[in-house]
Amino acid sequence: MERIASAAAEHDYVVIESGKTTLKDLYTREDWMAIWMGFLILIIGLLIFLPRPPMKMAENIAKSNAIMKAEATMAPFKTVAWHQAANAKKGIKATDQPFAKTIQKYFNPPSGWTSNPLDAVYRSQAAADALNARGKDGFEKAQAAAAAALTKAQISEEAAAAAGFSDTTLNAQAETDIAAWVAANGKISKAKAKATNKPFNRIPYLIGLAVIFGIFFGIGKAIMGQSFGKFFVGFFFVFFIAVLAYMGETQTTMKHWGFGFPLWAIIFGMLISNTIGTPKWVQPAVSTEFFIKTGLVLLGAEILMGKILAIGKPGIFVAWICTPITLILTYWFGQKVLKMASKTLNITISADMSVCGVSAAIATAAACRAKKEELTLAIGLSMVFTAIMMVAQPAFAKLVGMPEVLAGAWMGSTIDSTGAVAAAGAFYGEKALYVAATVKMIQNVLIGVTAFCVAVYWCAKVDCAPNQKVSWWEVWYRFPKFVIGFILASIIFSVIDQNMGKDVSSVIIDNGVLKGLTKNARELFFALAFTSIGLETNFKEFKPYLKGGKPFTLYVVGQSFQLALTLLVGYIMFYIVFIEVTNAL
Amino acid sequence: MRSNPSPIDPLQVEDSAPRVLVPGARLRAYIRLAIGLGLLALFMAGATLFSARVPALVTMAERIETYDLRPSAIYYTDHKAAAEGEAFIHDSLAYPPRKP
Numbered sequence: 001m002e003r004i005a006s007a008a009a010e011h012d013y014v015v016i017e018s019g020k021t022t023l024k025d026l027y028t029r030e031d032w033m034a035i036w037m038g039f040l041i042l043i044i045g046l047l048i049f050l051p052r053p054p055m056k057m058a059e060n061i062a063k064s065n066a067i068m069k070a071e072a073t074m075a076p077f078k079t080v081a082w083h084q085a086a087n088a089k090k091g092i093k094a095t096d097q098p099f100a101k102t103i104q105k106y107f108n109p110p111s112g113w114t115s116n117p118l119d120a121v122y123r124s125q126a127a128a129d130a131l132n133a134r135g136k137d138g139f140e141k142a143q144a145a146a147a148a149a150l151t152k153a154q155i156s157e158e159a160a161a162a163a164g165f166s167d168t169t170l171n172a173q174a175e176t177d178i179a180a181w182v183a184a185n186g187k188i189s190k191a192k193a194k195a196t197n198k199p200f201n202r203i204p205y206l207i208g209l210a211v212i213f214g215i216f217f218g219i220g221k222a223i224m225g226q227s228f229g230k231f232f233v234g235f236f237f238v239f240f241i242a243v244l245a246y247m248g249e250t251q252t253t254m255k256h257w258g259f260g261f262p263l264w265a266i267i268f269g270m271l272i273s274n275t276i277g278t279p280k281w282v283q284p285a286v287s288t289e290f291f292i293k294t295g296l297v298l299l300g301a302e303i304l305m306g307k308i309l310a311i312g313k314p315g316i317f318v319a320w321i322c323t324p325i326t327l328i329l330t331y332w333f334g335q336k337v338l339k340m341a342s343k344t345l346n347i348t349i350s351a352d353m354s355v356c357g358v359s360a361a362i363a364t365a366a367a368c369r370a371k372k373e374e375l376t377l378a379i380g381l382s383m384v385f386t387a388i389m390m391v392a393q394p395a396f397a398k399l400v401g402m403p404e405v406l407a408g409a410w411m412g413s414t415i416d417s418t419g420a421v422a423a424a425g426a427f428y429g430e431k432a433l434y435v436a437a438t439v440k441m442i443q444n445v446l447i448g449v450t451a452f453c454v455a456v457y458w459c460a461k462v463d464c465a466p467n468q469k470v471s472w473w474e475v476w477y478r479f480p481k482f483v484i485g486f487i488l489a490s491i492i493f494s495v496i497d498q499n500m501g502k503d504v505s506s507v508i509i510d511n512g513v514l515k516g517l518t519k520n521a522r523e524l525f526f527a528l529a530f531t532s533i534g535l536e537t538n539f540k541e542f543k544p545y546l547k548g549g550k551p552f553t554l555y556v557v558g559q560s561f562q563l564a565l566t567l568l569v570g571y572i573m574f575y576i577v578f579i580e581v582t583n584a585l
Numbered sequence: 586m587r588s589n590p591s592p593i594d595p596l597q598v599e600d601s602a603p604r605v606l607v608p609g610a611r612l613r614a615y616i617r618l619a620i621g622l623g624l625l626a627l628f629m630a631g632a633t634l635f636s637a638r639v640p641a642l643v644t645m646a647e648r649i650e651t652y653d654l655r656p657s658a659i660y661y662t663d664h665k666a667a668a669e670g671e672a673f674i675h676d677s678l679a680y681p682p683r684k685p
Binding site: 065068069071072073074075076077078082086089090114186187189190193248249251252253254255256257258259260261262267271272275276277299302307310311312356357358359390391395417418419420422423425426427433434435436437438440441444502506510511514515519523526581584585 | 611614615617618621622625629632633636641642644645646648649650651652653654655656657658659660661662663664666667668669670671672673674675676677678679680681682683
């Protein structure tokens with residue numbers, strides 16, 4: 001709205017005038033256009049995947065569930081057949097169908113590389129053969145190890161069964177051998193991937209993708225009254241830098257350190273804008289807000305409220321009690337103790353640190369209209385701390401001998417980045433990995449609530465002149481409208497998810513609509529948004545924010561509090577109040 | 586989010602400057618870009634060397650490769666570990682082994 005821009009410029013971003021919305025806003029404002037464009041992609045995804053479930057999906061799911069149920073009633077531990085049935089069910093995915101694989105070819109990000117960046121987009125037959133030759137030994141060894149472990153597990157299980165599963169020593173031995181087989185079995189798929197490399201050339205697909213989304217966003221821009229042609233031409237440059245950002249992420253060491261595409265997109269963008277300058281012909285395509293808002297509408301579809309029950313009540317307590325407390329207290333600390341001048345920076349860092357890193361920072365920054373350099377700063381802080389915490393936390397947990405489930409819950413709730421949580425969990429053990437990744441997933445769902453609450457709070461309380469009373473209509477005028485699309489997408493997909501049931505939804509929604517299309521598009525839009533941020537940011541703009549090291553202090557204090565609180569609540573929930581859940585894992 | 590005005594494009598500015606200065610300024614800008622890219626390459630190379638010498642980082646790298654993880658994932662749908670973890674926990678709670 002006009003009043004935001006004018007009031008923002010003249011009154012240090014405090015909105016004092018009443019705004020008005022008209023029907024014209026529906027096709028001239030970025031917020032609304034982002035909703036239409038996001039929903040168009042979501043509808044396309046539903047139309048592609050809903051009518052095309054994998055062959056015999058229901059039958060195979062029922063078969064696996066029946067086996068697990070029977071095995072569970074038979075033995076006091078998860079048998080070999082139980083695990084085989086669980087794996088078989090896990091393998092049913094809508095994305096494994098030919099049409100989904102064709103779509104995926106366009107969205108495939110640059111591949112991993114170590115020293116030659118070209119390896120990320122092109123691999124010859126000879127290079128693939130050489131990689132396969134190197135991986136062959138490892139694959140054969142992994143297969144042999146898994147086969148030997150399976151035989152041992154089956155023998156132990158039979159011995160326990162022969163004793164009617166009443167001999168605790170035999171039961172324990174069987175459980176240990178089965179766990180060893182599960183671990184050995186898990187290594188096969190990666191070893192197989194290393195021995196079955198195929199040649200590829202991603203360049204034509206990337207060009208195709210650039211054309212598709214150049215036209216897609218160009219049409220949106222044209223409807224809003226901007227030039228399609230100018231946007232389309234500049235878009236290729238922004239897209240190219242976004243691809244380079246992906247290549248930054250897939251470099252072997254950077255991948256291990258968790259330095260993802262958002263960081264690289266900002267770095268590459270800033271490097272260009274602060275040296276040779278962002279070329280004039282590129283500027284019409286530098287559309288940070290448009291890309292972010294459309295991406296956030298798509299992200300809304302991934303916020304499935306049913307996920308909060310994934311690990312039962314203890315998961316809800318750890319993720320949904322500790323996180324809001326930390327978020328509010330960190331924000332309060334920033335305002336009352338550190339006296340941070342920028343409330344938007346304060347809340348963006350607080351959400352980034354307490355909820356789930358980059359994705360929470362994006363959603364919160366967009367909801368409170370934070371400045372792009374504030375979002376950049378929050379993400380930079382988060383990535384540096386994540387790289388440290390993902391090694392330090394499992395090391396500390398090992399040092400004190402923390403149980404796997406507690407360590408997983410603790411790391412899952414406190415490490416910022418969603419992916420780094422899994423890495424830290426894996427560092428500790430497989431059960432810790434699963435618990436950490438699941439607790440983080442539950443916490444991820446919070447970003448919908450956080451973004452909505454922050455948007456309302458900012459409209460009703462923060463973006464006001466002193467003593468100004470704001471009516472609910474005024475709040476509506478000021479409300480960032482794309483948040484409606486974000487929340488609506490979450491509600492619609494949560495309802496679909498609930499109605500389908502956990503197993504079918506996992507196949508069609510999780511491993512279909514979302515992973516087969518919308519999630520890939522959302523990730524690309526965020527990469528384009530971060531590239532745009534870099535391309536319009538000057539290094540000097542960071543100077544005022546770094547004064548006194550307040551963002552750093554805020555982050556450290558908030559993170560320390562979260563570490564202590566989550567450990568305490570995690571112990572109480574997983575080892576005192578809901579111990580039966582822990583025992584079942 | 587609010588955007589500040591874009592940084593000034595040196596090339597555009599130089600275009601309107603006296604012609605003699607343009608090539609020099611343009612060259613300096615590109616040299617700065619090349620230096621920046623060189624520093625990033627150096628950082629990656631240094632990080633690789635550093636990672637190979639710290640045992641904890643070596644173990645972490647091994648685990649990441651073994652479980653095919655993506656530490657930079659920004660949402661749970663961006664990596665398969667979340668789906669696997671959820672499936673494992675769901676099945677463990679839905680079909681728990683009988684009590685001994």
